[in-house]
Amino acid sequence: MTGTKKFIYKVFLLGAIIIGSVWVFNKIYIAQTYPYEYLGGMLNDKHALAQKTPSPKVLWVGGSSGSFGINSDSLQKNLDLPVVNMSFIAPLGTYFLLNDALKEVKKGDKVFVSTEYDIEKYSTPQVIYSAVDYYPEGSIYIEKDTTIVDFIGHRVKHKLANVSKLFWNVFSKNDAVNANIEDNTSVYFRSAFSPKGDIISHVNNTPKKVDFFLFPRAPINYSKQIDDLNYFVGEVRKRGAEVYYVFPPLAESTYNYGKVAVESVEKQLNEKLNCNILGTAKDFVRKDSSFFDSFYHLKPAGRDHNTEQILELYKQTQTKR
């Protein structure tokens, strides 16, 4: 075999150089974007916030509907407990969101959990790999790849996407770099949150166009999500904390469009969830004009109204006791 050794040597050398470069570029990209990255920053900052907040406390767990939908100051004032809004984003999936939040549950806490109707159990690869770049602890929540091809494919694609982003950042800086709460355009950046974890970057912004119909219409099988919720409920109770389920706020047009889907989830939750559910799905349907950039994301005024209603429903459960 003429040249076989030469070929193998060169393939390995070039391969090593390329893999090494991709690894280095990934490290540079993560270090460069860490100060302003929305998802990774939020995960680290909200965990830090939860860890430094003394228990008993109120912990809000779920997707971004909670970040936009809760006025933590109002909650704190009415419940007389410090509040940590640990809502992240629904694409992370229930498995990630709920298990990750368990780390911060302590004895005496009141935990409110709210999951979006169309949330999945597991995160999509591109979302979770982006998250764990900045929050490596989250890697245990990655869905196990069924084949070696998926395993390689997902990881390689993500690493290459980071290299590509690093390259393009040279030409046009990420909008999040210079974003701040006072400006009237940016929403998703690391410092977009109040000291309690509510998103406040959109307060001065003009609302964006919402596609109210980007929602399932058929019944949703929520059993895997309920399994995660019930595990979460059990673990929270073991830690000596209380737990309540709250429906996410939803735009009226979306509700009417996907009523079958919403009712199917509500029915399954009522039948199988092992904790108190505050109100009904319909109680959290709000006017379309209350939403900012998604049918789950409330404007500040809508958030206050939503929080009042949650408090009202919470008080009713306490009275019944």
Next chain:
Amino acid sequence: MIFNSIEFAIFFPIVTLVYFLLQHKHRWWWLLATSCYFYMFFKPEYILILGFTIVIDYFAGILIEQSEGRRRKWYLVMSLIANIGVLAVFKYYNFFTLAIGEAGLARLPMLKILLPIGLSFHTFQAMSYTIEVYRGNQKAERHFGIYSLYVMFYPQLVAGPIERPQNILHQFYTKHTFDYDRVTSGLKLMAWGLFKKVVIADRLALFVDKVYDHPLDYQGIPIIVATIFFCFQIYCDFSGYSDIAIGSAKVMGFELMKNFDRPYFSKSISEFWRRWHISLSGWFRDYLYIPLGGNRVSTYRRYFNLFFVFTMSGLWHGANWNFIIWGALHGFYLIAAIVLAKPRNFINKITGITKVPFLFKIIQVSITFALVAFAWIFFRGTYLELSWTWHLVTHLFTGLPSLSEFMHLDYISQYVFLDKGAKEFFLAIALIIFMEVIHYMQRGKSMREWISNKPTIIRWGIYYLFIMMFFILGVFDSPAQFIYFQF
């Protein structure tokens, strides 16, 4: 399995490594087994169709060789009927049934079947074998495994090049050793093909799909932009596939025929067809156009031959009116070129344009490109209703903006950049220019040879930059199918 997938990135090195480790006498079955696996990766049961034509043509070849006179012809006809029959059932039956139904002639049941991948490619390759045996240009292959491999050789199984038995069959008997220069040359060709597909074609598709997925929403500039981009998308997609096919075969020691030769530098439509999908053009020339009489017939018969052959070429691509119109349009272009030869020469003479060869060439290349691009509207429109394609054709030059409108940023953003942003748009343009510059530089000498002769540090620097460019600019969201797989 598609070439731009992780699966192929695993499949190819394993197949190649084992191929070189095996003794020569065992290599045929390894290639055959892996080719079966490659094909079955799409839809396993369709290998039975392939098996059917292989068995028919294998025996037909032997019987043709052993027979004489009418019997010999009869065996050829039987083999052709079997092959065309498979195409007729799986590719054309529903189309003609629908056409007959719409014409009110008869109501025939539709078949609920999917088109087997690459059916037209391997059927044409199989037909080329029996025709060549009949013509006495090729001995009938006695080794059933080798014959099967001729039809099923994985690099060119699903999208060509459509090989002739004289070129490829004997290569399966040749012992190929590991040759460093040949292997690296093959790998470089594969890398270039992959670059054309993943970086250029799939990026251009973002613009093309935007317009062609919603044709009724557009007129004028956006249709022109999308159509020009489609010209390069389909070229990069298909020639990229061919490069990967030829390169992967070359790594193992097989020489497949060239399928593209810088077609958009053609100065006429006839030249375009000598440079585009060369293996198919050659097939139609040798097995249809020449048997019909070719050029050695009366003028009108020649026109008919051209029109018929190109319409058939359109039909080969798919059972769809858009493809038929696309093929017929090219036939019409060729007839027009013959009919208008004298007036064109007259205009050339009085303008004196031929005295400025460079400018003359640019004009010829531009006109040819415009004609080809116009025809591509029908080709790309195959996913659409014919009336929607007609909308694109009739609205190509309507709704054109005034200069002041055109200079408006919103207009440019929406109708020129097609909402993809200036960065994506100019990147797409830059990539097209980059590719054509490479093509231009390759006129005399292959870029691969040019790179190979550079000092190590420069050579490795080029490899490194090329690979990083591939990673940075590639569209990896989901491995896109190659357009020609559907044929």
